[in-house]
Amino acid sequence: MPHRCAHGCGVVPPHIIEALARSESPGQRDAAIATLSADASLRQARLMAQVGTAGTGLGTPAAVPSHKHRSVHDARNGSTLPGVPVREEGQPASDDVAVNEAYDGLGATWDLYAEAYDRNSIDDAGMDLLASVHYLRDYDNAQWDGTQMVFGDGDGTVFNRFTIAVDVIGHELTHGVTAATANLTYADQSGALNESVSDVFGSLVKQFVARPQPSAEAADWLIGEGLFTASVDGVALRSMKAPGTAYDDPQLGGRDPQPSHMDGYVTTASDNGGVHINSGIPNHAFYLVAVAFGGFARERAGRIWYETLRDPQLGADAQFSDFAAVTAATAARLFGAEAERTVTGAWDEVGVALA
Amino acid sequence: MARAPDRIEIVRHGGFAGIERRGALDLASCPDDERAAAATALDELRRAAAAAPESPRPDAFTYSVAVTEGDRREELTVPEHALTDATRPFLDRVLRGG
Numbered sequence: 001m002p003h004r005c006a007h008g009c010g011v012v013p014p015h016i017i018e019a020l021a022r023s024e025s026p027g028q029r030d031a032a033i034a035t036l037s038a039d040a041s042l043r044q045a046r047l048m049a050q051v052g053t054a055g056t057g058l059g060t061p062a063a064v065p066s067h068k069h070r071s072v073h074d075a076r077n078g079s080t081l082p083g084v085p086v087r088e089e090g091q092p093a094s095d096d097v098a099v100n101e102a103y104d105g106l107g108a109t110w111d112l113y114a115e116a117y118d119r120n121s122i123d124d125a126g127m128d129l130l131a132s133v134h135y136l137r138d139y140d141n142a143q144w145d146g147t148q149m150v151f152g153d154g155d156g157t158v159f160n161r162f163t164i165a166v167d168v169i170g171h172e173l174t175h176g177v178t179a180a181t182a183n184l185t186y187a188d189q190s191g192a193l194n195e196s197v198s199d200v201f202g203s204l205v206k207q208f209v210a211r212p213q214p215s216a217e218a219a220d221w222l223i224g225e226g227l228f229t230a231s232v233d234g235v236a237l238r239s240m241k242a243p244g245t246a247y248d249d250p251q252l253g254g255r256d257p258q259p260s261h262m263d264g265y266v267t268t269a270s271d272n273g274g275v276h277i278n279s280g281i282p283n284h285a286f287y288l289v290a291v292a293f294g295g296f297a298r299e300r301a302g303r304i305w306y307e308t309l310r311d312p313q314l315g316a317d318a319q320f321s322d323f324a325a326v327t328a329a330t331a332a333r334l335f336g337a338e339a340e341r342t343v344t345g346a347w348d349e350v351g352v353a354l355a
Numbered sequence: 356m357a358r359a360p361d362r363i364e365i366v367r368h369g370g371f372a373g374i375e376r377r378g379a380l381d382l383a384s385c386p387d388d389e390r391a392a393a394a395t396a397l398d399e400l401r402r403a404a405a406a407a408p409e410s411p412r413p414d415a416f417t418y419s420v421a422v423t424e425g426d427r428r429e430e431l432t433v434p435e436h437a438l439t440d441a442t443r444p445f446l447d448r449v450l451r452g453g
Binding site for chain 2: 079136140141142143144145146159162168171172175178186187191194195198224227237252253270271272275276277
C-alpha cells in the first residue's frame with residue numbers, strides 16, 4: 001500500500017497507476033491538429049521557395065561555403081543553457097571526457113553529412129554546432145532542442161552519460177536535419193519515421209567513425225550501445241537488425257517493445273503515439289535494404305534515405321507507405337530498377353505496402 | 356490553509372530511450388506543510404501546462420500528471436521544456452519514490 005508519511009510521503013508502486021497511462025489528455029489531439037496545419041504552411045513556404053529558386057533561370061543558388069564549427073559548453077548540472085563555453089573548434093582536448101565525446105560526436109556527424117551527402121551542417125547552410133554537457137543532475141536524456149544539443153550525465157544506476165554513444169549524437173543532430181527538410185510531424189507514423197530517420201543516420205555515423213569501417217553485413221546496428229550500466233540486462237536501447245531484442249530488464253519495465261513488422265504495430269497514446277516503439281519497423285526496412293545492397297550502408301541505402309528526406313514529395317504527415325513509395329522512386333532514379341526492387345522487397349518484408 | 360490534493364500520479368514518457376517511468380504521491384495522510392508544498396507545485400504545473408508549446412519536441416520527456424481531490428480528477432500534460440527549477444525536483448521526487 002502507498003502512504004506512510006514518515007519521510008516525504010508515500011509513493012505508490014507503478015502497477016497501481018495503470019489508469020493514467022490510458023488517459024492521455026484531451027488537449028493532445030487538438031495540439032496535433034494545430035501542429036499539422038502549422039507544418040503544412042511551413043512546408044508550403046519551403047516548396048514556394050524551391051520553386052522560386054528554380055524559376056529564376058540563374059541555375060543553382062550560390063552555395064554557402066562549407067563551415068564546420070563546434071562549440072561545447074558545460075551546463076554545470078544546472079538548467080541554464082548553453083552554460084560555460086569549454087571547447088571551441090580547433091581547441092585542444094579537455095580533461096572532461098563528456099566534453100570530448102560531445103566534440104568528437106558533433107564532428108563525426110558533421111563529417112558524415114558532408115562527405116557522404118555533401119551537406120553543409122544541420123541546416124545545409126553551415127550553421128555552428130552547439131552542445132551542452134552536464135545538463136541538470138542525473139538527467140537520463142539527450143536532445144536537440146531546436147537550436148542546440150543537450151546531454152545529461154545519466155543517473156549512474158541504469159544510464160551512463162549520454163555522450164558515451166556516438167550514434168546518440170548522430171541521432172539527435174539528425175532531428176535537426178529532419179526539421180530543416182521533411183519536418184516529419186512528431187506523432188504516430190510520421191513521428192515513428194522521424195525517430196527512425198534519426199536512428200538510421202545515428203547508426204551510419206557510428207559505422208562511419210568505426211575503424212575499420214564495417215560493411216552493412218558486419219555492422220552491429222545497435223542504437224545506444226554503452227548507455228546502460230553493467231547492472232542492466234541489455235546491449236543497447238534498440239536494434240535495427242533485430243528490433244525487440246535490445247534489452248530485457250525489469251528496471252526498464254521489461255523487454256524491448258519494438259516491432260520489426262506491421263503485424264506488431266503498437267497503438268498507444270504514450271510517447272506521441274509510440275514513436276520510439278514503431279520506429280522499429282522502418283528501422284528494420286533500412287537494415288534490410290542496406291544488407292541487400294552490401295558495402296557501406298551510407299553509400300546506397302543511406303543516400304536513398306537522405307534524398308527521400310529532402311524530397312518535396314514527402315509530406316510532413318507521411319505514413320510508412322508514403323515514405324516507402326518515395327524511397328522506391330528515389331532508388332529507381334538514383335540506382336535503377338533493380339535497386340528499386342530491392343527497396344520494395346524490404347518494405348514488403350516488414351509488412352509495408354507502397355502508397 | 357489552501358486546499359490540497361489527495362493524490363498525485365505521474366507518468367513520464369518519451370525521451371531518447373522512450374522508456375516510461377511512473378510514480379505517485381498519496382497526500383491524504385501527509386502533514387499540512389507537505390500538502391501545501393504539493394499544492395504550490397501543482398499550481399506552477401498548471402501554468403506550465405497552459406503555456407506549453409503545442410508541437411512536441413523530439414526526444415523530450417512529457418509528463419502526464421493526474422491529480423485527485425475528493426471525487427474530482429484533473430489531468431495535465433507538461434513537456435519537460437515547460438518545467439522550472441521549482442517544478443522539476445517535485446516531479447523527479449514523485450517519480451523516484453519519495
